[in-house]
């Protein structure tokens with residue numbers, strides 16, 4: 281890596297350097313590149329500066345400078361987002377403000393069941409710190425080794441344990457936020473009850489860097505589950521899998537943590553693209569579920585899940601099931617599930633739909649959406665998988681290998697309309713957990729009611745008066 285010190289030319293650069301020092305500005309060209317392109321390799325831009333303050337106070341000074349000079353700012357955490365929210369545009373005029381040096385664990389309070397962390401702390405690190413305190417932080421995503429708590433909050437991330445613990449919104453108690461004008465809002469309260477007016481915390485969660493920069497958070501901790509049982513299930517119909525979900529829930533109650541779904545086609549894509557994974561069942565199936573139950577003590581958890589699945593086989597609800605017999609076996613199941621995002625990247629151009637629907641209407645929706653897609657674009661493949669337990673499908677569409685960029689763009693517009701119209705008709709949402717970013721900005725405009733959109737604009741204008749926060753994203 282070559283580190284060429286940038287020559288200080290403008291008063292803006294001088295002031296920036298005075299605030300964050302040389303260590304706080306990424307200058308090496310090869311290093312800069314990784315901040316300017318997203319994980320999917322779909323969006324690419326250019327930052328005027330890539331700034332990495334190491335304290336909230338320094339970050340606040342950077343924001344004050346940007347606000348005074350009307351310089352647009354793109355907040356960035358781990359840069360694993362799936363909607364292009366952390367990538368600047370191509371103008372070269374936007375500052376990328378990376379939180380990756382805000383890395384302190386400020387406090388662990390096992391009696392209050394809270395952990396207070398800075399925004400740039402990696403999700404996996406929070407999980408580890410909770411574990412050390414004999415507690416559990418339940419947010420879990422395929423990207424947990426690279427995504428940050430700030431990014432998780434800004435996107436209101438979901439993942440594989442929402443069914444039991446809720447999404448990031450439910451896991452946060454308090455926030456510290458630097459506002460666009462550089463003021464610091466200290467809302468770092470570790471309270472389960474706090475009815476003192478408008479909920480500002482919830483306003484910033486899910487705002488995707490358009491209202492301010494989250495610099496720290498108080499997060500909830502939970503008792504550590506020590507017993508787990510994990511199963512892989514094969515089934516012929518999605519409707520039956522939805523019935524199985526209800527049954528497992530009835531049997532296991534709150535111990536049901538994850539109920540993930542993969543179609544046979546999604547599994548085939550993973551088996552084709554990812555080394556070292558193999559189908560856990562002997563026969564191919566149209567649908568698969570990865571089910572996990574967990575508890576703080578082992579009251580025959582595995583036998584409970586096994587009994588439930590045996591009855592489901594006997595009743596013709598599912599065709600086959602395998603229960604993980606060891607930690608390595610369990611990890612092998614999850615490795616398959618986690619292989620789906622890289623498998624899609626390797627397979628080619630994918631039109632992503634991150635949708636939420638009432639669980640009960642999912643089978644009907646999937647039938648309708650697949651046949652609507654077949655009728656307009658018979659040459660594409662639906663890669664349908666996701667967090668079935670939460671009603672969240674990643675209803676993605678793989679385009680033909682040789683599709684040109686222009687044809688892919690046209691296909692995206694058409695497929696979005698077909699899928700999202702059906703989502704909305706069925707009472708769903710066009711963004712379940714990945715946020716809007718640049719990917720769904722126009723779709724949001726299309727589907728939000730005028731009243732809702734107007735309220736959002738009013739909030740944006742009153743908090744970010746100079747419109748410097750993450751322009752071109754969300755709204």
Ligand code: FAD
Pocket residue numbers: 319354355356357358359360361362364365366379399420421422423426427428429430431432433434435436437438439440488489490492493494495621622713714717750753
């Ligand atoms: P970034 O990508 O850096 O930023 C995301 C957005 O948040 C941008 O708009 C950015 O401007 C804003 N932002 C970042 N930090 C801050 C801050 N401190 N203050 C204000 N705004 C900020 N997501 C899920 O929900 N569920 C999943 O199961 C899931 N699985 C994934 C699997 C893989 C393999 C990958 C690559 C991604 C996955 N994601 C998933 C998407 C992604 O990891 C999450 O959206 C994550 O929360 C983003 O965190 P980040 O730190 O990488 O944020």
Ligand code: 2HG
Pocket residue numbers: 422439620621624632666667674676
């Ligand atoms: C997942 O659930 C992630 O694995 C990524 O949310 C989804 O790749 C995707 O579309």
Ligand code: ZN
Pocket residue numbers: 439666667674713
């Ligand atoms: Zn997901």
